[in-house]
Amino acid sequence: MFVEIEKPRPAVRVIRLNRPDRLNALSFEVVEPLYEAFRSVASDNECQVVILTGAGRGFCSGLDLESTGLPPNAEGLSMSRIAIRAMEYMSDLVPAMRALPQPVIAAINGPAYGGGLCLILGADIRIAAESATFRGAGINNGLTGTELGVSFLLPRAIGASRAFEIILSGRELDAVEAERIGLVSRIVPDAQLLESALELSDQICGYSTHGVAMTKKVLWSNLESGSLTQAIDLENRNQLLVRMTTENLDEAIRARRDGRKPDYLD
Numbered sequence: 001m002f003v004e005i006e007k008p009r010p011a012v013r014v015i016r017l018n019r020p021d022r023l024n025a026l027s028f029e030v031v032e033p034l035y036e037a038f039r040s041v042a043s044d045n046e047c048q049v050v051i052l053t054g055a056g057r058g059f060c061s062g063l064d065l066e067s068t069g070l071p072p073n074a075e076g077l078s079m080s081r082i083a084i085r086a087m088e089y090m091s092d093l094v095p096a097m098r099a100l101p102q103p104v105i106a107a108i109n110g111p112a113y114g115g116g117l118c119l120i121l122g123a124d125i126r127i128a129a130e131s132a133t134f135r136g137a138g139i140n141n142g143l144t145g146t147e148l149g150v151s152f153l154l155p156r157a158i159g160a161s162r163a164f165e166i167i168l169s170g171r172e173l174d175a176v177e178a179e180r181i182g183l184v185s186r187i188v189p190d191a192q193l194l195e196s197a198l199e200l201s202d203q204i205c206g207y208s209t210h211g212v213a214m215t216k217k218v219l220w221s222n223l224e225s226g227s228l229t230q231a232i233d234l235e236n237r238n239q240l241l242v243r244m245t246t247e248n249l250d251e252a253i254r255a256r257r258d259g260r261k262p263d264y265l266d
Contacts, residue, residue, distance in 0.1 A: 003033040004055075005040060011048040012201045013041045013102075014194070020056025025064035026115045028071050031090060038096050048209050049201040050100060052123060053107040053194065054116075062114025062137050063090070090115065094122035094149045098220050101213040103204060107197040108132040109190065118148035120184075121157060124216060125200065128175040128184040129193040139170040156223055158182050208248045210266040214238050 006014040015037045017024035024030070041047050054060055071089040074082050097104055097119075106123035114137035120126050136154075139145035145167040154163040158181045166173065178184045188196045204212060218238045225231040243249055246266040255262035 001033065002030045003037050005037055008198060009201065009205070011046055011205045012051065012198065013044065013047045014051045014053065015041065016053055016055055017060055018055045020058070022064060023056070023058035023061035023111060024054040024116070025061045026090065027064040027067055028069040028089070031093065032072055034093065035096060038100060041102065042100050047102055048205045048212065050102045050104045051107050051194070051197045051201065052104055052119070054109055057131070058110035059108045059112040059132065060116030060119055061111050062116050065141065091148045094118060094153070097122035101216070103212060103216055105197045105200060107193050108184065109193055113137045115148055118150050121150060121153040124219070126184040127193065127197055127200070128178055128187050129190040130175055130187055131190050132175040132178065132184070134173040134178055134183065136167045136170060139168065145170065206261065208246070208264040208266055210246060211242055211248060214242055
């Protein structure tokens, strides 16, 4: 299997790209089971956090330029229809990650190039191993440097000036620079990468599952908000929804009074 789902904790799922001989390059035979993995964790009511990582010495080297294959259900289509279907099938990976109710932590081991860089931008949190490197590879291959939402997400993550320079130059960033500019939130030794992601998952799992899911939804929605007023209006309604439809706040108050961890039912 080119994509594996592991269960290291009762409420945590690890989705692992498993094509290490090709640095987990994205072909359609990889992307199709990746979608299936996303669907599986989205419907898993026990799962509260998802970790996305790669097998071997790389996270994802981007599109497999030697053996991409064909998108599903392409039989009998003209070349122009296959081309647009292929592009849309690949580029919908990032919206699929956004649509997951669980936070996604990208545990980045080794290269995250091209589509791999885009995948980490689809995650909610990014932790880099010391060996991690980053590059928007399209421009290096005679194509555009814009794919899978990178032109939208990268400027919002690190600012337009840095994003434009990185995408247009096609240069490589190491983990130290990635942390300095805010592309990742922290760097850890390679041997501690998964454990660091699991420790963060444990912290998130201690909160209300519903509260975390609704927080993720608003954080992503307000990336596209047109104004501060619009963002606050959405926050207000989201906060009231969770307050009025759960006992979470009351349980948090009781737990704080009793000197224990809260036991949220939602």
